[in-house]
Amino acid sequence: MKERVIRVGRPAPLIGVVCEPEKINSNRPAVLIFNSGVMHHIGSCRLSVSLARSFADKGVLSVRFDFSGIGDSSSRRGVESFSETAPLEAAEVMDYLQKKRGIKQFILYGLCSGADAAYETALVDKRVVAYSQIDAYCYKTPKFYYHFYRPKFFELKRWINFCWRMVKKILPEKIMSDKSADEEANQYLEAVSYIREFPPQSEVSSGLKSLVERGLFFNIIFTKGENSYSYPQQYRDSFSDIDFGQNLDLHYFNTAAHIMTHPSHQALVVKTITQWLVDVINKIEKIHK
Amino acid sequence: MTPFFFGESKNQLYGVLHPMQGTAKKPASVLLCNAFGQEYMRSHRALRQLAVMLSKQGYDVLRFDYRGTGDSALELDEVDAQDWKDDITIAIDELKDISAVQSVHVIGLRLGGLLAAAACAEREDIESLNFWDAIGSGDQYINELRDELSDKYAVNDNGVLNSNYQEDSGVIHFNGFALNNQNQKKLNEMNIANIDLSAINKIRHIISHKSDESQALIQAMNACENFESYFIEAPHDWNYIDKYGGILLPQPIIQGIVNSLK
Numbered sequence: 239m240k241e242r243v244i245r246v247g248r249p250a251p252l253i254g255v256v257c258e259p260e261k262i263n264s265n266r267p268a269v270l271i272f273n274s275g276v277m278h279h280i281g282s283c284r285l286s287v288s289l290a291r292s293f294a295d296k297g298v299l300s301v302r303f304d305f306s307g308i309g310d311s312s313s314r315r316g317v318e319s320f321s322e323t324a325p326l327e328a329a330e331v332m333d334y335l336q337k338k339r340g341i342k343q344f345i346l347y348g349l350c351s352g353a354d355a356a357y358e359t360a361l362v363d364k365r366v367v368a369y370s371q372i373d374a375y376c377y378k379t380p381k382f383y384y385h386f387y388r389p390k391f392f393e394l395k396r397w398i399n400f401c402w403r404m405v406k407k408i409l410p411e412k413i414m415s416d417k418s419a420d421e422e423a424n425q426y427l428e429a430v431s432y433i434r435e436f437p438p439q440s441e442v443s444s445g446l447k448s449l450v451e452r453g454l455f456f457n458i459i460f461t462k463g464e465n466s467y468s469y470p471q472q473y474r475d476s477f478s479d480i481d482f483g484q485n486l487d488l489h490y491f492n493t494a495a496h497i498m499t500h501p502s503h504q505a506l507v508v509k510t511i512t513q514w515l516v517d518v519i520n521k522i523e524k525i526h527k
Numbered sequence: 528m529t530p531f532f533f534g535e536s537k538n539q540l541y542g543v544l545h546p547m548q549g550t551a552k553k554p555a556s557v558l559l560c561n562a563f564g565q566e567y568m569r570s571h572r573a574l575r576q577l578a579v580m581l582s583k584q585g586y587d588v589l590r591f592d593y594r595g596t597g598d599s600a601l602e603l604d605e606v607d608a609q610d611w612k613d614d615i616t617i618a619i620d621e622l623k624d625i626s627a628v629q630s631v632h633v634i635g636l637r638l639g640g641l642l643a644a645a646a647c648a649e650r651e652d653i654e655s656l657n658f659w660d661a662i663g664s665g666d667q668y669i670n671e672l673r674d675e676l677s678d679k680y681a682v683n684d685n686g687v688l689n690s691n692y693q694e695d696s697g698v699i700h701f702n703g704f705a706l707n708n709q710n711q712k713k714l715n716e717m718n719i720a721n722i723d724l725s726a727i728n729k730i731r732h733i734i735s736h737k738s739d740e741s742q743a744l745i746q747a748m749n750a751c752e753n754f755e756s757y758f759i760e761a762p763h764d765w766n767y768i769d770k771y772g773g774i775l776l777p778q779p780i781i782q783g784i785v786n787s788l789k
Binding site: 241242243245253255275276277278279280282283284287288309310312350389395461462463465492493494495496497498499500501502503504 | 528530531532539541543565568571572575596597598600602603682684685686687688689690700702703704705768771773774
């Protein structure tokens, strides 16, 4: 495994690291690893580095890089939103790999805003043949509420908290107001600059249908951390009008934090995505034979 | 800005050089030494901004990742604080080489301050050593982490598994990063108060919020003629982690450090 720095584009290049296996096969898809929120290209808890090195062990080349204005990549001029610039910048990196290494197909990986960027990029770039997302766009179903509230219903602590919130609403603001130390401490906290707004469900559903028609492969992982996913099949139910066939590999890590802080979840994510990647590449190679 | 790998090929380190801008190059360059773990993640942009501002003052600035962290080689379970101290030495030599200077200013954030002190004590080419909310000693740092640990199998109100715990083997997991036993042992051997920093021209201690630990470091260092301490109020909690991995950008401190190196 070798790692090299790349600078893609001008005048403000996108900075990234190519992680190469011992033997490069340009007929094999490469993986683009996207930023998660404002975290730089090593990813939450260094997850992007672990993924890249695991992919290289399986003979797959990857690039982890920073979108403009994040991590080591400088800002670029313009007024476009992240949703608009991310697919364009991802295309720059794909162009680079196509030109330098002859790679023609790509698989994307992203967590949170990176997951959104993977979806947006796949929609507009036909070189994308698969993607892996952690906490992708998903919508609440009737079953979500059942699974979300049922365990909480019998917890005394929840009812105490509920009563306390009601008391706070009733009492005058002055009595309850406590400019907390947290608020003061967080004045230097730079919030995620990307405001995550889910597009209308019908729009995503239509987008996913077009990707399914193109034969894309999907690996979708959900965590407990987002509080908007509460049972293993919610993603399928959320898009019940789509027949993903055998192309959807869906997982729910029901005790995992959104940014994967637990070591067992980090290991599980790397194992799950790497295994899926190997399977997908085998399937793609069979189709081409 | 030039990102590159340097050092031994098996243990290559990822660095980013911010070459001086303008025409008046300073006679010494600047090395930035990272914090560890989630603190490193949260301060990445702050250190990048500090590097950019210092480069505009005429400094060549290098920031880099220790082995087992960031983009550098190896994994966390393969490295310890002695390796990180050695990495600082390698980075200083690399910086002197590429910027063709005889001496460097070293800035260490949190654990980076302690590691920088250990590395710089063995050299005679350090123009100044600058602690930014530095950890005074390894055992203080480990105790600080231990205070935040809870049961391995605990779950929070949202049903998320606790990630701040100690394994039976002794390994500490904190906010998504691990300190192995050897690393804890090596850190425990490091204490700024016991390090002879008399060969360094200037030592600055920049504090964003006062604590028992920062006061202890001031007391330990006050006897040194070359020591100065600055308090620049910017209260925040380095060990805090939010749900989305938000980052810290304490502008007053960054500006204060830039001013002190004018």
